[in-house]
Amino acid sequence: MNNSRQIKHLYARAGFGIRFEDLHQHENWSVKKAAKKLFEASVQIQNIKVVTENLDLRYHPNQSEDEKKAIQEERNKQEKALNNTWMQQMSTSDAQLREKMTLFWHNHFACNIGNSYYEQQLNNIERANALGNFKTMLIQVSQAPGMLQFLNNQQNVKNHPNENFARELMELFTMGRGNYTEQDIKESARAFTGWQYDGKTASFVFRPGVHDTGVKTFLGNQANFCGEDIIDIIIKNPVTAKYICTKLYRYLVNDIPDDGHISQMADLFYKNNYEITPLLEFVFTADWFYDDKNIGNLIKSPVEFLVGLNRQFYVNYQNPDVLMQFQRTLGQVLFRPPNVAGWPGGRSWIDSSSLMYRMKIPSTILSAGIIDFNGKPTPEDQAYLAATKRQQFNVIKRTLTVPDWDRFFQKIPLKTPHPEIAQFMLEPTMSARVLDEVNSAPDIKTMLIQVVSTPEYQLC
Structure with missing residues (x-):
């Protein structure tokens, strides 16, 4: 009995997606067995320990500008390290059910303070109890x-x-x-x-x-x-x-x-x-x-979207700032929820600008391109942006991301039809429009980049 559609759905929701070779190995499993394996893989708790001491990084009245600058630099350094460490853990850990649930509790118990040590401590409490x-x-x-x-x-x-x-x-x-x-x-x-x-x-x-x-x-x-x-x-x-x-x-x-x-x-x-x-x-x-x-009806959060790409294509970020910049652009920076209610999720993840960025980011990550970063403007910025519309796309960052294409292709059986590979990448059933793009793509790599750059890929 082939349960590949159900197992792919299970991994999309209980984790961050399943890789091609894993699906082919598990497609004859029962749903019950696949779920059991996900729980077994998440028994171990891998705490994050990147911020090693609780430094006093508060501002005081008598500090010089240089001292304040040094405090801000240390805060930024800790925040970046904490964010990147968790993103990498979600992108590589076998305990993806535990990490997916840690992400749920991270938003449920939303907390946004300028102390990375406390943030890390809270994150580890959520991870330890995520399935408890x-x-x-x-x-x-x-x-x-x-x-x-x-x-x-x-x-x-x-x-x-x-x-x-x-x-x-x-x-x-x-x-x-x-x-x-x-x-x-x-x-x-x-x-x-x-x-x-x-x-x-x-x-x-x-x-x-x-x-x-x-x-x-x-x-x-x-x-x-x-x-x-x-x-x-x-x-x-x-x-x-x-x-x-x-x-x-x-x-x-x-939803x-x-x-x-x-x-x-x-x-x-x-x-x-x-x-x-x-x-x-x-x-x-x-x-x-x-x-x-x-099936295929939920909009991926920005973090789920990025982690899914990272896991599927074994992406290595040589410039860690880029991962945080992607999060900012898409409207979800880990440890920085907008308020105590957390990110509202659902359809609020997508607006015209964020959808445009979501459809550009995969080609940026997978073909070492460049991307324009502007993020979502705040109301105060709107007037300024309107006046400088022509300059809007001038802020460019080189991503320095390296996907492991060789590893990805090694796992796909030879002569697998392009539409089968394309449908594997998507949760919703492939539309005629996407199928036309798949069939007209000059090679498998181009086809994959086109598929993960579609609106359909935003769904899980």
């Missing part, structure tokens, strides 16, 4: 210095509660809007007073001296609650399971929620005490996961 227990991850994320700093819980003290963390915990991380009141936020914030971190040790500390020990009323429960109690109450509420499963469904299955399928997921998630692996096993082996309407 949601409650365990939630507590560890909530106690991570990066998140406590980002959501101002360091300033949350008795008699002067800061509600930022308490609000986002419910609105974005667990329950979703409409399932709690403003009073619940106020009471919850009181419970999280004293949850702080020590900058010297980069670790969570509870400071009882600034903790509010009074009675709090939260979601109909009343007691002298602390932070862990609030998380317990939130986790015991089934709306939390439904909220997480809805986000996962949109990430893994379809249009199916209430019946999400209810199945949420029931299983809740009954399994928020264990993530059984939930994903259920999704990846469900018949509906492989329905035609769920």
Whole structure:
């Protein structure tokens, strides 16, 4: 039995795509076996350890311009190293299910601060728990210095509660809007007073001296609650399971929620005490996961798009700045979400300028070309850009990317028809227009570059 279409779909969603030789080796596997192998390959946790110390890179009033410049240079250096290390790990790791889920949690627990050490720490918490227990991850994320700093819980003290963390915990991380009141936020914030971190040790500390020990009323429960109690109450509420499963469904299955399928997921998630692996096993082996309407219908995020190209063509970046520049141009820089809600995803990934860049980038990467980098203009830039429209394409960067074409071609059996190779590269069924391009291409390399430069290649 040939399951190649289902297995290709599974790898597109549970990872960053499958290589040609792997698909041909696995096409007679059952879907269940293919899913099992993905989980087995992701058992190992490969932490990122590129930022080795928590340097104080804050600006102080008495610093000279040279000192401030040196701080900014060190910040940029750390940020670049962290970004590139994770991009390379996603592009080469066999544990692609773990990395794909780390990317999901990275956006779910969106955090954007100027401290790469804390960002790396948070990323490793998400990776360690990506296939584990949601409650365990939630507590560890909530106690991570990066998140406590980002959501101002360091300033949350008795008699002067800061509600930022308490609000986002419910609105974005667990329950979703409409399932709690403003009073619940106020009471919850009181419970999280004293949850702080020590900058010297980069670790969570509870400071009882600034903790509010009074009675709090939260979601109909009343007691002298602390932070862990609030998380317990939130986790015991089934709306939390439904909220997480809805986000996962949109990430893994379809941007249009199916209430019946999400209810199945949420029931299983809740009954399994928020264990993530059984939930994903259920999704990846469900018949509906492989329905035609769920194949080739999601828009790849910029990171998924770039990582997929890197994995498929064994791309080596000789200038690491280029990977970050691609991310900026396409609107998704790792560790730099636009706000606490993260990247909205879905159709928001594509507009007229980003689609143009997405269709130019593959030829740039795969044929060592050049590309014009302009990124998305901010509203303030619009007037300036309009006045300098003719100069818009003058900013050029040489990419210095090296795909391993020999390795790619070695894995494709001789005399494989061009349309078969082209269809392998695409998740949606190939259109007549693309088929014409494939049949008229002078050679296989040109044909491949044309295929990955189509709008269809933006879908997974």
